[in-house]
Amino acid sequence: MATTALRAQVAAKWQESFNRMNKGGSGISGLMTFSRAWEVATEFLRPKDISDPASLRQYNLVDIKNAFAAVNQARRLPVMLEVYMDDIRKHQYLITREVTTYMSHYEQLMDPEIIAKLVLRLVEWYDAWAPIPELGHTIRDAYTLTFQTHLFSILPPSFARGFKALCASTLPSVSTDSVVDARPHMWAAFETLGLFDRYEALIASVVYQHIESHVVKTCAGQWAEPVLPNLRDWMSKKVVKWMFSPYARGAKTMEDAALMLQGPGQRFDFHMSKTLCDLRTREIFSIIIDYPDSMGALQDLKECLQRVDQRAELVRTLRRANEMRLLHPGADTKDILTQYVSTIRCLRVIDPPGVLLFKVADPIRRYLRERPDTIRSIVASLVGDGESGDSLVDENEPIHPLQQPETEDYTDPNWEPEPIDAGPDFRANKPSDVISTLVSIYDSKDLFVKELQVLLAQRLLAVKDGNFEKERRNIEILKIRFGEAALQVCEVMLRDMTDSKRIDQHVQSQHASIMHPTIISRHFWPTLESSSIVMPGQFEKLQAQYAKEFSTFKPDKKLRWLPHLGTVHLELQLEDRKVVADVAPLEAAFIELFSEKNVWSLDNLIPRVGSVDRSSALKALATWLDLGVLKEDTENSFRLLEVAEDPTPGARPAISRPGATNFTKNPYLAAHRACAGIAPVTDDLPPASSIHQQQAEQMRVYWKFIEGMLTNLGSLSLDRIQAMLKLAPGYDRTIDQLASFMEAARREELVMTKDEMWRLNR
Amino acid sequence: MDQLTSSLAPPRNLPKSTITVSPPDVAGSVTKRLSNELMTLMMSSSPGISAFPKSDSNLFEWVGTIEGPAGTIYAGLTFRISISFPANYPYVAPTLKFDSPCFHPNVDISGGAICLDILQDKWSAVYSVHTILLSLQSLLGEPNNASPLNSDAAALWDTPDAFRAQLMKLYRPPSDTSA
Numbered sequence: 004m005a006t007t008a009l010r011a012q013v014a015a016k017w018q019e020s021f022n023r024m025n026k027g028g029s030g031i032s033g034l035m036t037f038s039r040a041w042e043v044a045t046e047f048l049r050p051k052d053i054s055d056p057a058s059l060r061q062y063n064l065v066d067i068k069n070a071f072a073a074v075n076q077a078r079r080l081p082v083m084l085e086v087y088m089d090d091i092r093k094h095q096y097l098i099t100r101e102v103t104t105y106m107s108h109y110e111q112l113m114d115p116e117i118i119a120k121l122v123l124r125l126v127e128w129y130d131a132w133a134p135i136p137e138l139g140h141t142i143r144d145a146y147t148l149t150f151q152t153h154l155f156s157i158l159p160p161s162f163a164r165g166f167k168a169l170c171a172s173t174l175p176s177v178s179t180d181s182v183v184d185a186r187p188h189m190w191a192a193f194e195t196l197g198l199f200d201r202y203e204a205l206i207a208s209v210v211y212q213h214i215e216s217h218v219v220k221t222c223a224g225q226w227a228e229p230v231l232p233n234l235r236d237w238m239s240k241k242v243v244k245w246m247f248s249p250y251a252r253g254a255k256t257m258e259d260a261a262l263m264l265q266g267p268g269q270r271f272d273f274h275m276s277k278t279l280c281d282l283r284t285r286e287i288f289s290i291i292i293d294y295p296d297s298m299g300a301l302q303d304l305k306e307c308l309q310r311v312d313q314r315a316e317l318v319r320t321l322r323r324a325n326e327m328r329l330l331h332p333g334a335d336t337k338d339i340l341t342q343y344v345s346t347i348r349c350l351r352v353i354d355p356p357g358v359l360l361f362k363v364a365d366p367i368r369r370y371l372r373e374r375p376d377t378i379r380s381i382v383a384s385l386v387g388d389g390e391s392g393d394s395l396v397d398e399n400e401p402i403h404p405l406q407q408p409e410t411e412d413y414t415d416p417n418w419e420p421e422p423i424d425a426g427p428d429f430r431a432n433k434p435s436d437v438i439s440t441l442v443s444i445y446d447s448k449d450l451f452v453k454e455l456q457v458l459l460a461q462r463l464l465a466v467k468d469g470n471f472e473k474e475r476r477n478i479e480i481l482k483i484r485f486g487e488a489a490l491q492v493c494e495v496m497l498r499d500m501t502d503s504k505r506i507d508q509h510v511q512s513q514h515a516s517i518m519h520p521t522i523i524s525r526h527f528w529p530t531l532e533s534s535s536i537v538m539p540g541q542f543e544k545l546q547a548q549y550a551k552e553f554s555t556f557k558p559d560k561k562l563r564w565l566p567h568l569g570t571v572h573l574e575l576q577l578e579d580r581k582v583v584a585d586v587a588p589l590e591a592a593f594i595e596l597f598s599e600k601n602v603w604s605l606d607n608l609i610p611r612v613g614s615v616d617r618s619s620a621l622k623a624l625a626t627w628l629d630l631g632v633l634k635e636d637t638e639n640s641f642r643l644l645e646v647a648e649d650p651t652p653g654a655r656p657a658i659s660r661p662g663a664t665n666f667t668k669n670p671y672l673a674a675h676r677a678c679a680g681i682a683p684v685t686d687d688l689p690p691a692s693s694i695h696q697q698q699a700e701q702m703r704v705y706w707k708f709i710e711g712m713l714t715n716l717g718s719l720s721l722d723r724i725q726a727m728l729k730l731a732p733g734y735d736r737t738i739d740q741l742a743s744f745m746e747a748a749r750r751e752e753l754v755m756t757k758d759e760m761w762r763l764n765r
Numbered sequence: 766m767d768q769l770t771s772s773l774a775p776p777r778n779l780p781k782s783t784i785t786v787s788p789p790d791v792a793g794s795v796t797k798r799l800s801n802e803l804m805t806l807m808m809s810s811s812p813g814i815s816a817f818p819k820s821d822s823n824l825f826e827w828v829g830t831i832e833g834p835a836g837t838i839y840a841g842l843t844f845r846i847s848i849s850f851p852a853n854y855p856y857v858a859p860t861l862k863f864d865s866p867c868f869h870p871n872v873d874i875s876g877g878a879i880c881l882d883i884l885q886d887k888w889s890a891v892y893s894v895h896t897i898l899l900s901l902q903s904l905l906g907e908p909n910n911a912s913p914l915n916s917d918a919a920a921l922w923d924t925p926d927a928f929r930a931q932l933m934k935l936y937r938p939p940s941d942t943s944a
Contacts, residue, residue, distance in 0.1 A: 707807040708817075715817040715828040715845075717940070726821045730803060 024077050040073035041083070048087045050094035050132045054101075064135070071138060084142055088149055091132060095153050098128055106159050115169035118162070119189055125154065126192045151197045166202055170209045174245055190248040199249065206249060207267070210242065211274050218278040226290055226297035231306055234275055242271060273310065280307035284317050288324035294345040301352040308353060314424060317353075318362045321346075325363070330370040336380045343367050344437050358422045368444045378454040381441050438484060452489045455481065457529045459493050463500055464521070464568065471500055495527040510552045518545045520569075522553075522562070530700075534567040537613035538588060540595045542566070575632060578645040582632055589615060590623040594632065597643045605639035702744060705731055709745075710763065713754065718762035721745065795854055799824045802894045814898040816848060825850045829861075829898060830939070837906035838929055845939040846877075846901070848894065858888035861897065865939050868932040870908040870919035879904075880914045 025033030047067050074083055105121035129150055134142050173189075193199045199206070217237065222230045243264065250267045251260035283290065283304045290297040290304075308314055328334075329342055343364070350360040371377045442448055462474060475497060482490050503522040510516070538546060550562045571591035575582040586594075592612045596603060609620050624641055627633040633641045708731045709724060719727070725741050728734045736744070745761060748754045755764045803824075806816060816829035827848040833839025845864040851857045861884060863877035871880040883892060883900055913919035921928040 704808070708803075711803075711807050711815055712817045714815045715830050716819070727818070729821050730800060730818060730824070731807075732800070732804060 024079075037073060037077050037079075040070040041079070043067060043070035044074050044083060045086060045090075048083075048090065048134060050091050050097070052094075052097050053127060053131045054097075067135065071135070080138075080142075084145065087134070087142075088145065091146070091149055092153075094132075098125070098153065099157050101125070101128070102154075102157055102159075106161060106165075109165050110161055113165075113168075115165055115172050118165040118169045122189065122192050122196065122198070126195050129195060147197070154196065155201065163202070163205060166198070167205050167209055170206050171213070173248075174209065174213050174242075193249075207270070210246075210271055214238075214242070214271060214275050215278045218275060219282060222279060222282060223286070226286075226293055226300035228299040229302045229306075230299065231276075231279065231303045234279065235272075238272060238275060243268060246271075276307045276310040277313070279303060280311045280313050281316075283307065284313060284320050287317065287321050288328060291321075291342065291345045291349045294349050297349075298352070301349055305353045314354070314359060318359055321363050322366060325367060330366065336371070336374050336376050337384075339367070339371060339374075340377070340380055340384070340441070343371070344441070347437055347440055356422045358424055364440075371444050377444070378450055379458065381444075382451060382454050382458050442484075448485060448489065452485060452492075453529070455485075455490075456492055456496065459496055460529050460531070463496060466500075469500075469504060471497060492527050495524060499523045499527070506553070506556065509556055510549065513556070514548065514552050516545060516549050516552070518549050520549065520562070520564075525563070531565060531568070534565070534615070535613040536567050536589055536592065536615060538566050538592050539611055540598075542571075542588070542592065542595070577632070577643075580647060582630060584626075584630060586626060587623065589619065590626050593620075593623055594627060597633070597641075601643045601645070602636075603641050605641070608641075701733070705734060705736070705744075706748070708734075709748075709754075713761065713763045718757070718760040720760055724761065795850070795852065796824050798855060799850060805893065806895050806898075809895055811895070811899060814895075814902055816894055816898060825852070825854075827894070828864075829894075831898060831902050831905070834902055834906050838925055838932065839905045842932075842936055843939055848897075855890040855892070858884050858892075859894075859897070860884075861901070866935045866937055868915070868918050868928075868935045869905065870910050870913040870915055870922055871904060872918075873914050874918075874935065878914065880909070880912060 021034070024037050025031060043066060047070075071080075074080055101124060102121065105117060105124070109117040109121070132146070132150070134146055136143065169189075190199070193202075218234065221237075222234070246264055246267060247260060251263045283300055286300070287304075290300045294301075304317075308317070325342075329339055346363060346367070347360060350363060351357065353359060442451055445451065459474065459478070463471065466474070478490060478493050478497060481493075499522065503520065506522055507519050511519075537543070546564055546566070550564075553562050554560070566588045569588050570585055571588055573582075573584050573586060573591055573594070575584075575594065589612065593608060596608060596611055605617070605620060605624070608624075609615060609617070612620075615623075624633060624635075627641075628635060631647060632644060634644050636642050705728060708728055712724065712727050713719060716727075721738060721742055724745070725736075725738045728736070728741070745754060745756075749756060752764050754761050756762075799818075803818065813832035813834060814830070816827045818824050819826045819828055827850070829846045829848055831844050831846060833842040833844070843865070844867050846861055847864050848859050848861050850859045861879055861881075863872055863879065866874055867877070868874060872878070879901070881900060881904055883889075883897065908919070908922060910919045910922055918928070918931075921931060
């Protein structure tokens with residue numbers, strides 16, 4: 004039971020509400036006015052089915068406004084809003100129906116135009132249901148929210164796809180120049196429905212894809228010229244134009260528009276740079292191959308890398324490509340070097356401080372260090388070897404002395420710290436001298452100088468006409484690079500050549516000889532392959548005679564003959580013909596022996612010329628077989644053909660044919676003008692043993708030490724052996740080299756290993 | 766404090782400087798000689814003798830190996846010896862002793878000491894590890910029974926079968942893990 008007080012309170016409230024609605028009108032006339040206004044307003048706000056023409060009516064906006072004002076005065080607007088929203092919710096099925104129809108249609112045809120129609124239709128619905136602006140933001144916003152919430156909840160997943168296709172269709176086509184109508188009203192519709200905010204990422208992705216396809220299509224493989232300016236031009240002409248509708252909507256002035264476009268424009272420009280950067284990164288290996296024809300691409304890449312931080316990616320890609328395409332046994336050392344030099348030049352363009360280069364170069368350098376012929380190739384290109392044609396060194400490049408890695412000069416006012424992404428052992432190699440970089444692959448330049456001597460020895464011995472100007476020039480060039488002192492030995496070698504000419508002239512003046520040796524100083528020349536050929540007969544006499552003359556001329560020196568390195572000019576007087584030939588000394592020695600008797604077996608021939616191995620003996624005899632002077636009757640039995648026989652090509656007569664062999668007269672053998680005691684043989688093997696062979700020779704010394712320590716100290720670990728080898732003079736191998744050496748020794752069953760301990764196999 | 770530092774610092778420095786200057790020069794030339802000898806020994810291929818420093822840091826202590834020369838009673842046996850060089854080598858002979866037990870008239874069976882004239886009064890600086898080892902190897906086949914260190918062995922020398930039996934009884938092949 005309510006108390007009196009409560010009753011009074013309720014009555015007071017009632018009275019107050021009544022007064023508010025009635026507005027002091029007589030009786031309930033105020034109330035009547037309000038109820039009329041309410042009805043008009045709600046009728047106006049009630050959502051209508053726009054596809055049903057019957058429900059559409061024209062309203063007198065003045066009445067409506069008055070009605071709303073009345074409702075507002077009575078402070079019943081919030082209640083009316085609730086009713087309104089309720090109504091909308093009740094009518095949402097209309098929109099759902101519409102969307103379903105359009106979308107099923109779209110799913111059948113996949114035509115983005117249907118989506119466009121749907122969007123425009125939805126805008127019609129939206130406009131039809133919208134409250135008048137006089138009701139203020141709150142109602143308008145609430146309405147928009149309700150409408151959009153519902154709309155988004157019913158849009159099927161295929162809508163996003165269609166929407167994307169629709170956006171894409173508005174972009175300027177990649178292939179044609181025509182500008183598609185940007186359809187500003189469609190973008191306005193998107194905005195109205197809130198689709199733009201909801202699908203902004205989607206729209207951006209459309210643009211990104213568009214940029215990507217354009218970049219890839221127009222720039223892939225185009226390395227000669229920088230493409231970035233063209234791309235920027237394309238961006239400003241095509242893409243920015245298109246961007247006005249979606250991104251600069253609502254802009255009143257150009258300045259406004261420019262301001263609004265700035266954000267997305269930068270994003271798109273970034274994306275373009277990134278795409279180009281990715282593209283060039285993928286292509287980097289081929290770009291380097293094409294250098295210097297790919298200068299444009301390098302410029303682009305440099306500019307892109309400043310905008311996009313993809314340096315690590317570039318390094319990774321290039322390293323992978325190098326590993327796959329360059330650093331394998333199939334690649335020629337020369338090619339690897341060329342590519343390395345190109346890499347140096349290319350990466351210097353992209354990144355002048357050289358951080359990228361340092362990171363990329365490291366595996367290449369490590370690999371090159373393992374190749375046996377790297378030094379040889381570098382040295383060959385240093386002196387511009389004929390066969391290596393395009394020298395690694397640019398002819399126009401001034402010749403610098405080799406740079407020593409210099410310590411940082413902190414007192415230099417222009418000193419700059421190392422780049423931020425430089426590795427711990429990064430060395431700034433500022434100078435762009437390629438040769439210094441190549442030489443620095445190895446820790447010391449001594450190796451180069453040694454190999455240079457070997458190469459020079461080969462080349463000097465190959466010179467037949469006594470013209471050493473070219474070699475002299477090379478040495479002078481190299482002196483600038485390596486310094487005077489390093490090349491002193493080479494200098495001596497050159498001197499030897501001219502000296503031996505002089506000595507020879509002197510000796511000849513004392514006692515004319517048909518022999519013209521080249522006299523070299525053993526200490527200054529690389530180890531030449533020795534041989535134990537003993538020249539028989541007249542050759543021996545010639546040598547002895549010459550040596551005698553020489554020792555009277557230079558009493559403190561002694562000649563040691565290297566007969567196998569010379570050539571001999573021979574005239575063979577046979578019964579029916581004369582054979583003239585320039586041959587190797589071994590060949591000459593053999594044919595001279597045939598002046599003693601006509602038939603020789605290989606086993607008898609070999610001891611007569613000292614010791615030669617069977618295969619080179621056979622090779623020497625083969626020369627005479629080819630010349631038709633000798634004939635192999637049975638295997639390893641050779642007969643002099645005093646009278647030429649018809650060649651029986653390919654067929655080796657199985658049985659010795661008695662025939663023209665029984666002549667008693669020996670052939671008159673005239674060996675004239677034995678050109679030189681030493682002169683090059685154009686053989687498969689270089690006369691001077693290469694660094695590699697010299698290393699093998701050294702390793703034999705070290706093996707003695709290993710043998711010694713294992714004999715006395717029992718089994719040792721690899722580390723221990725490496726440490727102990729320090730006792731061997733000049734030992735400079737790494738433990739890896741030792742390991743492979745020991746492994747080789749194990750294969751030859753000289754040592755065995757157990758639990759990582761090595762011991763002799765006894 | 767003052768007292769402490771002044772009393773500590775100078776005595777520490779003075780002997781240090783005097784010590785560090787002189788010995789390396791001497792040690793340097795000895796080390797050079799020893800590494801030359803090592804090189805010679807490694808390069809000479811005398812069968813059955815070999816020696817090598819115990820560690821790469823100390824060239825003054827070597828381990829050697831001698832195989833009994835063929836045709837002697839010691840044929841087929843391997844003996845390990847240790848060689849230690851004095852700091853004034855080669856003016857003073859190195860000390861050699863058998864690590865493997867060696868039953869020999871001129872070798873102490875328990876201590877391994879060797880009685881060889883060139884290692885004592887006949888030593889000369891022209892000898893080297895190589896020549897010492899060669900002498901030692903020939904000593905195995907031709908003992909000097911006039912001044913035996915091991916009189917049992919000297920007594921048995923003329924009865925090869927008994928000698929060999931005694932030799933084999935005491936012989937231990939060098940183990941592999943001496944290092």
